[in-house]
Amino acid sequence: MSDDDDTPVVKKARIFYGSLEEKERERVAREGTGFSGKDAVKAGIAAGNINISSGEAMEMEDRVSERQAEVLAEFERRKRARQITVSTDDAEVKACLRALGEPITLFGEGPAERRERLRNTLSVVGPDALKKSKKDEDKARRSQEEYHQTWYHEGPASLKEARLWLARYSLPRAAGRLQDARALKEVPESTRTVRKQELHKTLRNLNNVCSQIGDDRPISYCQFSPNSKLLATASWSGLCKLWAVPDCSLVRTLRGHNTNVGAISFHPKSTLSLEESDVNMASCAADGSVKLWSLDSDEPVADIEGHTMRVARVAWHPSGRFLGTTCYDNSWRLWDLDAQEEILHQEGHSKGVHDIHFHPDGSLAGTGGLDAFGRIWDLRTGRCVMFLEGHLKEIYSIDFSPNGFHVATGSGDHTCRVWDLRKRRTIYTIPAHQNLLSCVKFQPADGHYLLTGAYDNTAKVWTHPGWSPLKTLAAHEGKVMGLDLSPDGQLIATCSYDRTFKLWMTE
Template sequence: MSDDEDSAPAPKKGRVFYGSLEEKERERLNAEIAGSLSTGSDGVKAGIEAGHINISSAETLELEDHVNERQQEALAEFERRRRARQITVSTDDTEVKAGLRALGEPITLFGEGPADRRERLRGILSVVGPDALKKSRRDEERAKRSHEECHQTWYHEGPASLKDARLWLARYSLPRSMKRLEAARALKEICEATRTIRQQELNKSLRNLNNFCSQIGDDRPISFCHFSPDSKMLATASWSGLCKLWSVPDCNLIRTLRGHNTNVGAVVFRPQAGVSLAQSDVSLASCAADGSVKLWNLLSDEPVVSIDDHSERVSRLCWHPSGRFLGSTCYDHSWRLWDMEVQEEILHQEGHSKGVHDLHFHPDGSLAATGYHLATGSGDNTCKVWELRNRKCLYTIPAHHNLLSGVRFQPTDGNFLLTCAYDNMAKVWSHPGWMPLKTLAGHEGKVMGVDVSPDGKLIATCSYDRTFKLWVSE
């Protein structure tokens, strides 16, 4: 060992040199560490001599570990700042916000400007690494491509029976459409004053609606009600699994339909049931939460046909105006069309992102919807009226204080609209104008369904309180 090496002073305890740090930061760090060691040691000695710190002869107080932790934290912070200075961040504020969003961070903070936001993104990237943003963007692009693939238009070949059914539907609906348009033109020829008087008379009648009858229909909530085509019967569905037929307006029980083992979502009369159909013909259809669909006649309390092709809850059923086809909506994100003449499923239409809750056919029979004004009820407590000709929302009715469970236009002319909701009420709205005409209050639970008799004389509501009510105008 040389004389120079012997005479070289020993480095102070705890002093560390890191060539990767800038010279000034390195000197300041070493001075801070050395000062901490010196201050700590001198303070402990003074405390012992003054008698404030009592240490037995066999114990020593080491500050080395604590100082090393502080040293590592300080070095880690300096290293993070060094990495942050090397990260390139866009000066475009839109890109900065997109980067923060991709990392799951708020795109802006209170009082934060573009420069502060840019530095915040730089600081986050210095911790998680710049590759984290690239990974987030790759994941976002992958999710976007997957979404587009799931929602792209696709085609598959249908059965020959579907083609035959569509031709049959065209021949059925086109003459009916012509008659409807002729009636609309004839109505337009009537002077506006006369039309206004008629609408006012109807509105006055609706404002005088009162509860005519209230009947306990089951020992479980009643989920659906539907009038027969001749307006002489009312069918109700219950969560008990039972469907019941009642005479109206006296509300006497005619028959109990037994076949479902779980919550029944809907029971609907077939067009012309009780009018031109024989009692032995299929006159009703019902569906349940177990995916079953059952067909009934008016003579037996047992189903005549069971359809078990659905894998999930079937929420609603609707007969085509012709009575030949039956539509069903399912929580497997699809709806199906059944041809009763050939007794098979002819259409299984997918594409919805969630369960399909309801379905209705145009009176002409050409569309799976209501008239050119389509009413929809939602969990946002509103009813929206849509203009199908230009596919836009015509009006939003702030209808209720809870989610809507049903909407129904007057079946003949659509002169008024009914809504019901989980706020225990049903309401009557004018059409056009969408003015509130009457609130049908009286149920002690959620109103689950509403219907209008084909002759327009009766309105029925059914509820979670296990009752159904009939409303008439005095």
């Protein structure tokens, strides 16, 4: 490029750098130092003629030193990896990877590659990380063992007498149940299949036949009387009510509680052989009160005192002699109403106990807790004979099947689990609802189907066995908080947060 082609900008730049070069030569002559382009750039920056938008400059030497540091660090890591000893047992390698939070295997990965991956991981996190994770596992295991731990307290002399009485009561009933099971087995399979198909067809035709506003507050519980002619409801207003079914007319209002009533339960012989003036019902509330009721008065017959925290559920033993209560003080209690005393105060759950149900024979009791575990208790010996572990959240309901060996539990993890007492494990998990399950109930007569109610405003009917859905009972505008089946098998009742209860019947 000739001088004639210089633009004004180029001429200015040439004059500027020429003056810089001349000044630098004078400085070199004066100080005897060398001239470099780097110094010229610095001088240009100082003069404000060269601008850097970020205001920072990364020196080439700094970038090179960072790269060298990374290479040295990688070299040191590989050196550490060569010095780490890794087991040749593939199962142990997988266990170590799991403990470190790494995937135990990758797609197409063999044992040798897995060992190398473990070695590389340990070279980054350090061999002590594996020891720390093992300590955490041991701590978690010990904590889990504490969950499984059961506390037994020495009971009164009346407890021993009660256990002997329970054994004499339950053994003949168990023998009768087994005899009925053998007789049913003699029925041809085709006949049993046809009966089930007819039942399932009937259940698919369930319809809402009655809807009644039961109170000013949510209705928390409902139960049919043993003769299937009355329905008892409990409300958060503190009131309990008796309704004639199926016309849903109010029979009596029971006034006694001052706060949320958790449950009301009929005596097994109520409306059958008991006099109306006898104790026919029991109820419990959030203030720890438990009250006993007759059928001919709206005032409680008696109070059961002893609870200091919320009592969530009450349940009668099949004999009618004993009453079980669950409390949020992490325990459940057994009351002998003939002796009018508490004979058992049983701990074992690490959080509040929400529900209790007795085996049809009267030999066992099942409890479900807010610790997500269930327990099966042998009332004749006092031991916890089975630990129900599998739910991810609180267990809100538990129920025994009439066949004597199946147990259903409903949980806050939106599932219903069915357990087999013979196999001592879960045999099926039903992904039942879109919200927590508040109640589960087997058909009381034969156990041929299962009912579940949940906070997704629906109740559902499931086959047993098979656990396939038969019918969804969707009519409530609020959470389904309780349900029950009439002993004669004709009616299903559901109660809800929307202050109503509904009756369902087949066409």
